[in-house]
Amino acid sequence: MPDITDMRGYIETLEAMGELRRLEGVDLNLEVGALTERAAEQEGPALLFSNFKNYPAGFRVISNVFRTCKRTGPAMGIPSELNGIDYLYAWRKKLAAYKPVPVEQVEGGPVFENQMAENEVDLYKFPTPSWHDLDGGPYIGTGCGVITKDPESGKINIGTYRVMVQDKNKVSVKMNMGKHGRLAFERARDAGTPLPVAITLGQGPAVFLAAQMPLPPDVNEYEFAGYLQGAPVPVVRGAVTGLPIPANAEIAEFGVRSCNTILLKNLHSKNWGKIFRSQKLCNARSELG
Numbered sequence: 001m002p003d004i005t006d007m008r009g010y011i012e013t014l015e016a017m018g019e020l021r022r023l024e025g026v027d028l029n030l031e032v033g034a035l036t037e038r039a040a041e042q043e044g045p046a047l048l049f050s051n052f053k054n055y056p057a058g059f060r061v062i063s064n065v066f067r068t069c070k071r072t073g074p075a076m077g078i079p080s081e082l083n084g085i086d087y088l089y090a091w092r093k094k095l096a097a098y099k100p101v102p103v104e105q106v107e108g109g110p111v112f113e114n115q116m117a118e119n120e121v122d123l124y125k126f127p128t129p130s131w132h133d134l135d136g137g138p139y140i141g142t143g144c145g146v147i148t149k150d151p152e153s154g155k156i157n158i159g160t161y162r163v164m165v166q167d168k169n170k171v172s173v174k175m176n177m178g179k180h181g182r183l184a185f186e187r188a189r190d191a192g193t194p195l196p197v198a199i200t201l202g203q204g205p206a207v208f209l210a211a212q213m214p215l216p217p218d219v220n221e222y223e224f225a226g227y228l229q230g231a232p233v234p235v236v237r238g239a240v241t242g243l244p245i246p247a248n249a250e251i252a253e254f255g256v257r258s259c260n261t262i263l264l265k266n267l268h269s270k271n272w273g274k275i276f277r278s279q280k281l282c283n284a285r286s287e288l289g
């Protein structure tokens with residue numbers, strides 16, 4: 001049985017279910033985005049792209065991971081044969097029985113296998129799609145986890161917010177008003193301090209789901225993800241920021257946010273040559289602050 005708490009295991013699971021299509025040599029400029037859009041519209045399979053022009057073999061991008069109940073079921077601990085109203089009832093029942101599952105604190109982990117120090121960080125090494133023709137640039141984070149700590153309450157939050165590459169060591173993050181990451185940023189800004197931020201790509205599917213759900217501020221996304229997947233999320237302290245990150249994520253970027261941009265101080269990866277992300281919903285421009 002593949003490990004569904006890890007994105008690689010989830011890919012194996014989807015493939016065994018006949019819910020994954022592999023595509024090679026697709027153009028990062030709009031073609032990956034267009035195929036993803038078509039697959040999503042048609043409730044088609046998850047798409048696993050590889051072999052990008054001008055990049056070494058081995059880099060991968062996954063999209064359309066959660067478009068259907070069948071594919072979301074294993075990550076939520078809900079039988080994948082349920083659909084529509086039956087799925088909803090099962091989900092409501094599961095939510096009503098919610099009990100936080102504490103994280104497993106670990107030392108190190110696969111995400112630390114490869115590291116770029118501050119002066120080495122180079123986001124251009126990763127194939128990043130430009131998803132839509134009106135996007136302001138390539139989004140490296142669409143199905144990502146943006147991890148922040150509220151400077152007042154000390155609460156950790158993970159939200160899925162789009163992350164655009166602005167430079168080889170600079171990204172912008174589109175945290176909309178009222179989102180927990182945005183509130184943390186505003187509090188830090190008002191206190192005159194920069195906000196440490198960690199961004200993960202290719203985190204386990206339950207963590208990704210928890211990050212995109214509008215959970216109340218007192219619910220910890222890692223503990224919620226642990227409940228969904230029926231096992232604690234292995235969490236490790238990230239370099240530079242000290243923020244907790246999933247030890248089995250594919251890629252983690254660390255930096256500080258002072259305006260709309262985050263200056264990256266460090267970057268870790270499970271294996272150079274692997275990058276995952278999920279369905280994009282974006283058609284917005286990000287601007288440098």
Ligand SMILES: Cc1cc2nc3c(=O)[nH]c(=O)nc-3n(C[C@H](O)[C@H](O)[C@H](O)COP(=O)(O)O)c2cc1C
Pocket residue numbers: 142143157158159160161162163174175176177178179180181182211212213214215278279280281
């Ligand atoms: C693929 C995807 C991309 C998203 N992009 C953004 C985004 O760019 N900005 C944003 O504020 N919310 C975005 N969202 C919605 C947030 O993830 C969602 O509102 C989540 O609850 C935010 O977490 P928070 O409540 O802890 O702030 C996105 C969701 C998904 C699934």
